[in-house]
Amino acid sequence: MQIIIHPADEVKDQPQVDIVAWSIHGVSFHNENEVVHLLTGFVLDKKWRVTTAIQHFDSDSKRITTNSGRVYNLLGQPGSKDAELELVWQIWKMTNNVSSDVDVTDEYATKIKWFVMCYWTTKMSQNWPTILSHFFLYLYLIICHSPWLLFRERHEGVASDPSDQSIT
Incomplete structure (x- = not known):
C-alpha cells in the first residue's frame, strides 16, 4: 500500500464535494488547546480525505462547510473503520502533530437522525x-x-x- 498525503484541489475548482463512508473527529494539535472537528471519508475520486475544521453543519441537508469554504455533502451512513483506513488515519495524525483524537461521528449522526424523525413526525401529523x-x-x-x-x-x-x- 502506497500512502501519499497531499493537499486537496483548490476550493474554486471543487467548491462542493460528495463524501461517503464519512466520520468526524474532534482533534487538538500539539501546542494548541482548541479542539476542532475534522471530517474524514472517501470523495468520489476514491481518495480518502481529511478536511479543514468544520465551520457549519446543516443536518437538514446533510451538508458540512469547512474552514476552507468547501461544502461537503454527506452521502449515506457514517463509514466503518477498517484496519487499512485506521493505519492511514494514524499516519495522518502523526504527520500533522495531533495530540488528541476523539471520534464524534455519533454526535452528528444523531442530529441527522433527529431531523429525519422530526420530519417524519411532522409529515405524519399532517396526515x-x-x-x-x-x-x-x-x-x-x-x-x-x-x-x-x-x-x-x-x-x-x-x-x-x-x-x-x-x-x-
Missing part, C-alpha cells in the same frame, strides 16, 4: 385524519370480525390452524 381512520377501521375489523371467525371455525369444524389438519 393524522387518514392514519386515524385506518387505525379505527383496522380495530373495527379485529373486534367485530375475529370473534365471528373464531366462532364459525369452532362450530363448523374448520381447523383454525393448518397443523391441526390431518391427511388420510
